[in-house]
Structure formats: C-alpha cells, structure tokens
Amino acid sequence: QKEVEQDPGPLSVPEGAIVSLNCTYSNSAFQYFMWYRQYSRKGPELLMYTYSSGNKEDGRFTAQVDKSSKYISLFIRDSQPSDSATYLCAMSAGGSYIPTFGRGTSLIVHP
C-alpha cells in the first residue's frame, strides 16, 4: 500500500459543477497537508496549505483534513474550464518536512 493514495481520474465535470478531489494516507505522523495544481508542462502551483485537522477556505477552494480517517479533500466551487489541470495532494511530517505526493488527479471541466 502506498503512503498516499489518489485516484488518477480523469474526472470530467461540466462548467459550474462542484468538484471534490480526495486523498487517503496511511502515515499517522503527517501533520502538514497541501494541494497543488499542475498544468501540462508546468511546475506545480501551491493552492492550499493546512496544518492538522480542519477546514480552510480560499475563494472557490476549500481544503478539508480529517486526521482520524486519514482523509483529505479539496473542493472547487463553480468550476471553470481554466481549472482543468492535474491536482496533486502532498503531505509531510514535522522535522524533515519532506513531502509525500499522491499521483495526481486529472480534472477536465468542459464548457
């Protein structure tokens, strides 16, 4: 079992839909959780950063962390075609802070 599991998709949704992206993990030492967006042939861009459990909202994006279930989510409201990209979850423990990445979910938002 990989430390971080993420469904690669693709996930195809119509414009305006609410998108839910998820990752599960097995290492209970993870405390820091991140979501990145990566467009083709570009470096990943940090979207959301969360420490420990809870919710965090930034514009159309909401990140949720449930440490008891070892489950994190990213919600995108009012999705746009420009949101079409690969979304990577990442998490790390304290100390080294070396992030462990999921394999990424390909999202397609069609007009």
Place this chain on the structure above:
Amino acid sequence: GAVVSQHPSWVICKSGTSVKIECRSLDFQATTMFWYRQFPKQSLMLMATSNEGSKATYEQGVEKDKFLINHASLTLSTLTVTSAHPEDSSFYICSARKRGRAEAFFGQGTRLTVV
C-alpha cells in the same frame, strides 16, 4: 511572495555532454530545496533533498555522481546532469521551502531532451 525561478525552461543537448539547471528563490531564503523528475502522466519522483551548506541527500536509485546537486546559498541550488544520455530526457522540477515551514514552492520546470 514565495516565487521560485527555474532556468532554463527547456534545453536540448548532445549525448555525452553535461547540462546545468538553476533553481532560485527570488523573494525568500530557501533552507531546503528539492529536485524532482517527472515522466509524462506520472507523479513527481523525488531525486534529492538539499539543505543550504550541506551535501545533498539522494533518494535510493538516484546516481549522485550523475546528478550533481549544489546548494551554495540560501537562494540558489543547481542540478547538473553529467554525461547525459537519451534516457535522461525528462521534466526536471525544483521546489524550495523556508525554514520551519512545511509548504514548498515549485519552479516552472525544465524539459531536458538529450539527442
């Protein structure tokens, strides 16, 4: 803030030559920099972690004599692919993090093609 610049964006080189890729944190001091390799439709593969002023720590299976990493200052790390071969062709990406912070910021990536 938190901008990481990677240069060049793409490079083509002949087999047997060496290529240097630069990664700079433009508006923060990067105590740790990470180097990744990414194959098409694959996730990021961590190659090595470098801390300023220390030798890089390479992941298992990554040849440290082939992929030379230098982190000479708090704003600059370099990856040199020595004696490049066509199988080294890939997308290389760096990221950097600040002291005491978990989140890392990525450069734009470098597409290396060895012919």
